[in-house]
Amino acid sequence: MCNKLIAYIFAPMQLLDGKATAAHIKEQIKKDTAEHIANGGKQPHLAAIIVGNNPASEAYVGSKIRTCEELGFGSTLLRFEESITEDELLAEIRTLNDNADVDGILVQLPLPKHISDDSVINTIDPGKDVDGFHPVSQGKMLLGQKSYLPATPYGMLLMLEHYKIDTTGMHCVVIGRSNIVGTPMTVLMSRNANPGNATVTICHSRTKNLKEICLQADIIVAAIGRPKFVTEDMVKDGAIILDVGINRIDDATRKSGTRLVGDVDFDNVKDKCNFITPVPGGVGLMTICGLMMNTLEAAKQHS
Ligand code: NAD
Numbered sequence: 230m231c232n233k234l235i236a237y238i239f240a241p242m243q244l245l246d247g248k249a250t251a252a253h254i255k256e257q258i259k260k261d262t263a264e265h266i267a268n269g270g271k272q273p274h275l276a277a278i279i280v281g282n283n284p285a286s287e288a289y290v291g292s293k294i295r296t297c298e299e300l301g302f303g304s305t306l307l308r309f310e311e312s313i314t315e316d317e318l319l320a321e322i323r324t325l326n327d328n329a330d331v332d333g334i335l336v337q338l339p340l341p342k343h344i345s346d347d348s349v350i351n352t353i354d355p356g357k358d359v360d361g362f363h364p365v366s367q368g369k370m371l372l373g374q375k376s377y378l379p380a381t382p383y384g385m386l387l388m389l390e391h392y393k394i395d396t397t398g399m400h401c402v403v404i405g406r407s408n409i410v411g412t413p414m415t416v417l418m419s420r421n422a423n424p425g426n427a428t429v430t431i432c433h434s435r436t437k438n439l440k441e442i443c444l445q446a447d448i449i450v451a452a453i454g455r456p457k458f459v460t461e462d463m464v465k466d467g468a469i470i471l472d473v474g475i476n477r478i479d480d481a482t483r484k485s486g487t488r489l490v491g492d493v494d495f496d497n498v499k500d501k502c503n504f505i506t507p508v509p510g511g512v513g514l515m516t517i518c519g520l521m522m523n524t525l526e527a528a529k530q531h532s
Pocket of ligand 1: 381404405406407408409410411432433434435436439452453454455473474475476512513514516
């Protein structure tokens with residue numbers, strides 16, 4: 230067993246607080262932005278596209294636009310009806326690609342079924358791909374070249390860094406193999422850097438013995454999209470848990486009748502962990518930090 234983990238095992242559980250961490254990182258971005266502008270650089274400008282009126286997407290985009298204001302970025306929000314065709318949407322993205330004032334473009338997913346995510350992502354200028362989803366960004370990341378990192382994995386690295394968690398030599402089990410979270414997280418956690426330098430196992434819907442694999446994990450990254458999927462019996466003492474899942478479940482005690490939970494059964498798992506992110510208030514807030522770090526970097530490249 231890794232020495233660092235032995236030391237961690239006897240420490241009390243510590244919450245990886247997304248709210249406090251994001252506040253700290255946003256303060257730094259705000260300062261860097263003001264300095265960049267004072268030195269003659271251009272004001273970072275994020276353009277966000279939302280298609281249809283999915284309430285969760287509305288909330289995510291709204292919070293990204295508000296964060297731009299908070300940090301001193303410019304922003305543009307383009308809304309389109311669900312009926313927009315793929316060709317029309319791609320034309321809108323090309324217009325943003327050609328707009329020299331726009332540094333970063335994000336298209337909020339999910340998109341309506343008649344529009345291909347891949348076509349949309351591939352149309353964004355890689356120099357403005359602040360969500361880090363474009364094949365050029367992901368390819369560069371895979372090769373260890375400087376690139377816009379996918380915002381959610383980037384946010385998780387910022388969180389680990391903030392709490393000074395040295396992941397060297399740890400066994401990191403990532404559950405979920407999506408292009409935007411699970412797969413890039415495996416690349417980042419195995420690269421020769423800190424956070425990184427971990428031994429990584431990727432698990433997915435066809436994995437056998439998931440519980441046995443998770444029990445070997447020093448770090449579990451849960452990106453599945455199933456409420457409370459990771460249970461107490463899957464987690465060893467002293468583990469570090471990053472819960473990416475955002476799931477809405479019924480809750481009669483709430484005024485709204487629902488509440489958000491992660492992919493981890495937080496209440497029953499937390500006391501076994503040394504570090505764990507809550508949902509809400511964990512990884513989601515860090516994702517916005519990753520996006521804003523990329524947008525500031527894009528503005529610096531475009532200045
Ligand atoms: P996805 O929906 O594209 O894929 C889910 C993954 O889970 C798949 O790779 C699948 O193989 C795996 N999976 C499904 N059932 C499984 C099982 N029984 N055992 C093991 N693996 C299984 O995933 P996504 O887009 O990465 O989203 C995952 C979750 O994270 C969702 O709840 C989503 O809302 C949330 N999310 C949160 C943020 C954030 O900022 N916090 C960002 C993106 C996604």
